[in-house]
Amino acid sequence: xxxxxxxxxxxxxxxxxxxxxxxxxxxxxxxxxxxxxxxxxxxxxxxxxxxxxxxxxxxxxxxxxxxxxxxxxxxxxxxxxxxxxxxxxxxxxxxxxxxxxxxxxxxxxxxxxxxxxxxxxxxxxxxxxxxxxxxxxxxxxxxxxxxxxxxxxxxxxxxxxxxxxxxxxxxxxxxxxxxxxxxxxxxxxxxxxxxxxxxxxxxxxxxxxxxxxxxxxxxxxxxxxxxxxxxxxxxxxxxxxxxxxxxxxxxxxxxxxxxxxxxxxxxxxxxxxxxxxxxxxxxxx
Amino acid sequence: xxxxxxxxxxxxxxxxxxxxxxxxxxxxxxxxxxxxxxxxxxxxxxxxxxxxxxxxxxxxxxxxxxxxxxxxxxxxxxxxxxxxxxxxxxxxxxxxxxxxxxxxxxxxxxxxxxxxxxxxxxxxxxxxxxxxxxxxxxxxxxxxxxxxxxxxxxxxxxxxxxxxxxxxxxxxxxxxxxxxxxxxxxxxxxxxxxxxxxxxxxxxxxxxxxxxxxxxxxxxxxxxxxxxxxxxxxxxxxxxxxxxxxxxxxxxxxxxxxxxxxxxxxxxxxxxxxxxxxxxxxxxxxxxxxxxxxxxxxxxxxxxxxxxxxxxxxxxxxxxxxxxxxxxxxxxxxxxxxxxxxxxxxxxxxxx
Numbered sequence: 177x178x179x180x181x182x183x184x185x186x187x188x189x190x191x192x193x194x195x196x197x198x199x200x201x202x203x204x205x206x207x208x209x210x211x212x213x214x215x216x217x218x219x220x221x222x223x224x225x226x227x228x229x230x231x232x233x234x235x236x237x238x239x240x241x242x243x244x245x246x247x248x249x250x251x252x253x254x255x256x257x258x259x260x261x262x263x264x265x266x267x268x269x270x271x272x273x274x275x276x277x278x279x280x281x282x283x284x285x286x287x288x289x290x291x292x293x294x295x296x297x298x299x300x301x302x303x304x305x306x307x308x309x310x311x312x313x314x315x316x317x318x319x320x321x322x323x324x325x326x327x328x329x330x331x332x333x334x335x336x337x338x339x340x341x342x343x344x345x346x347x348x349x350x351x352x353x354x355x356x357x358x359x360x361x362x363x364x365x366x367x368x369x370x371x372x373x374x375x376x377x378x379x380x381x382x383x384x385x386x387x388x389x390x391x392x393x394x395x396x397x398x399x400x401x402x403x404x405x406x407x408x409x410x411x412x413x414x415x416x417x418x419x420x421x422x423x424x425x426x427x428x429x430x431x432x433x434x435x436x437x438x439x440x441x442x443x444x445x446x447x448x449x450x451x452x453x454x455x456x457x458x459x460x461x
Numbered sequence: 462x463x464x465x466x467x468x469x470x471x472x473x474x475x476x477x478x479x480x481x482x483x484x485x486x487x488x489x490x491x492x493x494x495x496x497x498x499x500x501x502x503x504x505x506x507x508x509x510x511x512x513x514x515x516x517x518x519x520x521x522x523x524x525x526x527x528x529x530x531x532x533x534x535x536x537x538x539x540x541x542x543x544x545x546x547x548x549x550x551x552x553x554x555x556x557x558x559x560x561x562x563x564x565x566x567x568x569x570x571x572x573x574x575x576x577x578x579x580x581x582x583x584x585x586x587x588x589x590x591x592x593x594x595x596x597x598x599x600x601x602x603x604x605x606x607x608x609x610x611x612x613x614x615x616x617x618x619x620x621x622x623x624x625x626x627x628x629x630x631x632x633x634x635x636x637x638x639x640x641x642x643x644x645x646x647x648x649x650x651x652x653x654x655x656x657x658x659x660x661x662x663x664x665x666x667x668x669x670x671x672x673x674x675x676x677x678x679x680x681x682x683x684x685x686x687x688x689x690x691x692x693x694x695x696x697x698x699x700x701x702x703x704x705x706x707x708x709x710x711x712x713x714x715x716x717x718x719x720x721x722x723x724x725x726x727x728x729x730x731x732x733x734x735x736x737x738x739x740x741x742x743x744x745x746x747x748x749x750x751x752x753x754x755x756x757x758x759x760x761x762x763x764x765x766x767x768x769x770x771x772x773x774x775x776x777x778x779x780x781x782x783x784x785x786x787x788x789x790x791x792x793x794x795x796x797x798x799x800x801x802x803x804x805x806x807x808x809x810x811x812x813x
Contacts, residue, residue, distance in 0.1 A: 362515070
């Protein structure tokens, strides 16, 4: 009896163990080892140990790149917060069925490939795109506005792609607040503005940080958005890693950048735990 | 006792096409403990929420201290509410919870500190400053909620079934506590409940509400002894209610006939011969034995329940069960036929 139980336990754990070990852990170990090796001229790998990949990172060019990536991710996260809060507060006051419909609609874009959706923005916003043509025809503007192929384009793309990851955890947090707690705040003389900052934000801080993490981390790594909407001339960390592996063929250096990014991400998750977030909340809504 | 603090004039409330309250009038006096009592769905919480400003009125006016506040938002009204589930701010400690109202008013920090200490003392929670709501028992949370509501020194404190989530013993304790606080502070309390025991033990006046309508408003004793109608008689305390027909009127008395042509003498309230009315007798006003000829009926004992100081006898009058309270149940035997009687002055009567 006992043996049978154990067998089923291991059997049911097998798929997820396989997934984690073979598809996540082993590649990560591989990348980690790779980051201490040297590359040869033809894109191959020399099996001689070195720290130079990490030392090369301490260069003004790369530091600037890291800072810029972080700034863009930070601004995107902040804009997502500014959009998501009013939205989820509005939705949480609706009836249950309306709530479910709206939250399903939030997830509908996931059904389309995000690459294709990003191309959609190009069609809309390029110099000869729909928006510019329309504004010109109305004589609102005399020459087309550069919406894309700049920082604005990248941030727009990030916010658009990642907004649902902010809305979902934030909604589940805001929706859990007891309505009478908000009413108590008004009853005690608080304005809507003060209620938001004194009651709603503190009571949803875990959801807020959770959402921020889920926007911020991908925003550092989403190279295709920078590629498409940044016009290829503006690099983020994600693009750097991609280039090292695919064009420059300097795998060890690309690996070192990746590992640095993983470490920074770990640091952020640690902060999340420190402010009282539970790891479970990061996964499920 | 005569200054009116809260006045509701023809207040109505509709939800979509459903009427919750219609043309409701009420005057609440200074330093009064008024209870709005009624079964769930009678509109009592809606009335409270309209006074607090958390619910808009569909028609009519609400006056607070003589000033029309109908269109004043909740945060600007000098009333505070104690919510059914306490609605404490779970991310703030006791001190910050209580201080919230004063912080919103931008009172200076030193003064807030003094006031918070005063409140903690008042609700007997000294030293609880730094605890969080989830570290407190239900009764303690309740006290924090009360302190938080009282610190703004509101003109009226509204309490929405505040004791319903507490256990029986705590409920009793808090009833005494609430009454003590109300007397001490001299603040008007409007208390909403469906629990008649709470209403009877704490209130100066009780308003009984049913089916969106005011059924009776008066002192607890008046309501208990002289209910206006069948609903109030049935809802407050325990009662034996009979259908009756007026058959004879003599001076200030009326004679009515209940089942089996039994004649009962009651006090006449402008009844006419052949009027269909109800009469009601409380279980404690029934005596076993035949010492009043006109007000006695024959019944058969069905059950005797020993209850400590008072025992309950359930007797059958035809098919109808009659509840009787007796001090000494030894003399009553099961299945025995007995005669019970009641005094004319203890019989209530009403038309519907």
